Amino acid sequence: MAETLLxxxxxxxxxxxxxxxxxxxxxxxxxxxxxTSPQAFHMLRERGLSVRFPERTFATMDHIVPTDEQTRPxxxxxxxxxxxxxxxxxxQYGIPLFDIGSGRQGIVHVIGPELGLTQPGMTIACGDSHxxxxxxxxxxxxxxxxxxxxxxxxxxxxxxxxxxxxRILIEGTLPRGVYAKDVILAIIHRLGVKGGVGYAYEYAxxxxxxxxxEERLTLCNMTIEGGARVGYVNPDRVTFEYLKGRPYxxxxxxxxxxxxxxxxxxxxxxATYDDEVRLDAAALQPMVTWGINPGQSVGVNDPIxxxxxxxxxxxTSYEEALAFMSFQPGQRLIGTPIDVAFIGSCxxxxxxxxxxxxxxxxxxxVAPGVRALVVPGSEAVARAAEAEGLHEIFQQAGFQWxxxxxxxxxxxxxxxxxxxxxxxxxxxxxxxxxxxxxxxRTLLMSPAMVAAAAIAGQVIDVREVLS
Amino acid sequence: MKPISIxxxxxxxxxxxxNDIDTDRIIPGRFLRCVTFExxxxxxxxxxxxxxxxxxxxxxxxxxxxxxxxxxxxGCGSSREHAPQALFRWGIRAIAGISFGEIFFSNCTAxxxxxxxxxxxxxxxxxxxxSHHPDQELNIDLETVTIRxxxxxxxxxxxxGARQQFLQGTWDSTQTLLEAGEAIxxxxxxxxxIVGF
Numbered sequence: 001m002a003e004t005l006l007x008x009x010x011x012x013x014x015x016x017x018x019x020x021x022x023x024x025x026x027x028x029x030x031x032x033x034x035x036t037s038p039q040a041f042h043m044l045r046e047r048g049l050s051v052r053f054p055e056r057t058f059a060t061m062d063h064i065v066p067t068d069e070q071t072r073p074x075x076x077x078x079x080x081x082x083x084x085x086x087x088x089x090x091x092q093y094g095i096p097l098f099d100i101g102s103g104r105q106g107i108v109h110v111i112g113p114e115l116g117l118t119q120p121g122m123t124i125a126c127g128d129s130h131x132x133x134x135x136x137x138x139x140x141x142x143x144x145x146x147x148x149x150x151x152x153x154x155x156x157x158x159x160x161x162x163x164x165x166x167r168i169l170i171e172g173t174l175p176r177g178v179y180a181k182d183v184i185l186a187i188i189h190r191l192g193v194k195g196g197v198g199y200a201y202e203y204a205x206x207x208x209x210x211x212x213x214e215e216r217l218t219l220c221n222m223t224i225e226g227g228a229r230v231g232y233v234n235p236d237r238v239t240f241e242y243l244k245g246r247p248y249x250x251x252x253x254x255x256x257x258x259x260x261x262x263x264x265x266x267x268x269x270x271a272t273y274d275d276e277v278r279l280d281a282a283a284l285q286p287m288v289t290w291g292i293n294p295g296q297s298v299g300v301n302d303p304i305x306x307x308x309x310x311x312x313x314x315x316t317s318y319e320e321a322l323a324f325m326s327f328q329p330g331q332r333l334i335g336t337p338i339d340v341a342f343i344g345s346c347x348x349x350x351x352x353x354x355x356x357x358x359x360x361x362x363x364x365x366v367a368p369g370v371r372a373l374v375v376p377g378s379e380a381v382a383r384a385a386e387a388e389g390l391h392e393i394f395q396q397a398g399f400q401w402x403x404x405x406x407x408x409x410x411x412x413x414x415x416x417x418x419x420x421x422x423x424x425x426x427x428x429x430x431x432x433x434x435x436x437x438x439x440x441r442t443l444l445m446s447p448a449m450v451a452a453a454a455i456a457g458q459v460i461d462v463r464e465v466l467s
Numbered sequence: 468m469k470p471i472s473i474x475x476x477x478x479x480x481x482x483x484x485x486n487d488i489d490t491d492r493i494i495p496g497r498f499l500r501c502v503t504f505e506x507x508x509x510x511x512x513x514x515x516x517x518x519x520x521x522x523x524x525x526x527x528x529x530x531x532x533x534x535x536x537x538x539x540x541x542g543c544g545s546s547r548e549h550a551p552q553a554l555f556r557w558g559i560r561a562i563a564g565i566s567f568g569e570i571f572f573s574n575c576t577a578x579x580x581x582x583x584x585x586x587x588x589x590x591x592x593x594x595x596x597x598s599h600h601p602d603q604e605l606n607i608d609l610e611t612v613t614i615r616x617x618x619x620x621x622x623x624x625x626x627x628g629a630r631q632q633f634l635q636g637t638w639d640s641t642q643t644l645l646e647a648g649e650a651i652x653x654x655x656x657x658x659x660x661i662v663g664f
Binding site: 026 | 546
């Protein structure tokens with residue numbers, strides 16, 4: 001019988017059915033960082049338990065690290081305490097750590113694929129909701145909480161129920177100036193921020209097949225913003241070429257054998273899905289969020305919807321969002337002045353994102369009064385960008401060129417909004433207070449759109465500046 | 468840890484209207500700079516409570532409530548277990564609402580907070596009624612998956628796997644997962660990416 005990738009990977013990793021009816025699912029790769037893991041190690045110590053497969057867990061530091069001065073000890077004593085705890089936990093339990101300055105540190109969802117740790121057919125877990133990112137390589141990757149991190153450390157397993165599967169078919173060619181970020185924002189807008197609850201998403205269709213691995217990573221990254229915990233793309237030639245030669249990928253003849261296995265992990269033709277949604281890539285335009293969740297977005301030239309035109313159940317949320325953002329129904333975001341521009345994050349902090357932003361940045365200077373940051377997603381991304389001179393393009397245009405970390409995505413390190421600042425951001429969440437100021441406001445968009453807004457000092461349609 | 472079965476939760480309720488309340492709002496990011504969950508309850512909904520003085524978590528009449536009533540997609544966003552930990556340490560022992568963020572739901576389950584799903588109409592009735600009768604106790608029964616308030620009994624739902632975990636006392640899954648023993652290692656030895664291609 002024809003099976004999907006979800007069916008196959010789930011079956012291959014099923015240890016047993018639990019008395020609760022859930023599956024005991026083996027986790028092939030476990031990634032940890034400093035924010036959600038220390039309490040899990042504490043629970044291990046309290047219960048006298050140990051780490052079952054220390055070689056299947058890898059650690060890095062990303063959320064709390066400063067992106068200007070990274071010398072230890074960190075200026076923030078709380079951040080320093082977290083860094084020290086991670087280092088000590090890794091040392092005590094024999095877990096490999098990609099520390100600052102190792103050349104391999106970075107945002108956990110950037111370094112997993114980049115190092116070749118993330119591979120097709122794996123189950124992957126990490127105490128971070130954007131773990132869905134790793135699905136871009138054809139893995140089933142789950143965001144989990146700290147108690148589940150404890151479960152994985154102790155047993156390398158999770159108690160889980162198999163999700164339903166929705167195929168999202170994106171056909172056609174993306175217009176110039178429209179990126180993977182716009183595709184996923186359009187999907188979340190259409191299906192809603194809770195549309196994916198209970199589902200895994202399989203992204204397919206000619207537009208997805210034509211995407212580079214980095215574009216697929218952006219697409220899968222924001223799966224959780226649409227409510228689905230897992231999103232993936234079937235492994236194909238793009239996947240195999242991406243993995244070839246990466247440090248943790250199989251080498252030589254083993255790589256060829258791996259490719260043969262990875263190929264047969266992909267969904268079979270004729271497999272059935274619980275639901276299917278179609279999207280026309282050619283009809284998409286650059287997207288901008290106007291509200292306080294990632295589903296509240298419009299095409300850059302479209303007006304913010306009028307809450308009165310919506311079903312009553314939606315109205316309160318819309319009005320709350322408009323009030324927080326200080327926007328009016330029917331308003332267009334084009335021309336809205338911004339205070340801050342942020343390019344980076346696990347969504348859009350990879351080399352191709354920085355290239356797309358640099359293509360725009362080289363055409364001008366950051367507008368007076370705008371604070372603009374470019375934060376590479378990893379030390380490797382920083383190296384590659386610097387090797388092709390991207391940092392100089394950004395610096396000459398007036399952007400700050402920073403070191404790798406989560407930075408202004410989430411307000412856990414010194415990079416934060418102040419007061420009611422409005423930020424054009426390539427990150428993934430426009431939640432109230434997300435960027436570190438309780439009243440700070442976020443407009444999510446693609447990195448090229450952020451660069452264009454930084455230079456114009458206001459939201460503009462990036463297609464106007466792209467030749 | 469010894470398995471503790473959770474079948475019934477009884478207590479006063481606190482209503483929290485609003486859709487898509489994300490975990491950043493339950494516990495803002497700056498409070499995640501810590502290596503323990505201790506004390507998180509002091510900062511639950513901190514930014515919302517600062518901005519809206521009549522936030523339910525600021526109201527004296529809801530102090531000591533143990534059942535949180537919410538609307539749609541509560542706990543969406545970040546996977547931070549700090550959010551349910553902050554609620555638990557504040558005193559919340561069960562949550563009822565229209566729907567929940569998926570990772571939040573499993574984090575709640577893992578620390579023993581059942582999340583029950585209600586019809587929108589029932590959830591709204593409960594929000595309204597609790598706000599008028601904050602002293603009245605509710606009774607949640609996981610055997611029948613019902614919520615009783617006064618004369619009225621509301622039918623709720625919960626994914627069967629999670630419900631069984633509460634009834635069987637296996638919501639903290641570490642011990643149950645450990646019981647698979649050698650089967651875990653046998654499975655690992657069948658995976659080509661672990662043994663080598």
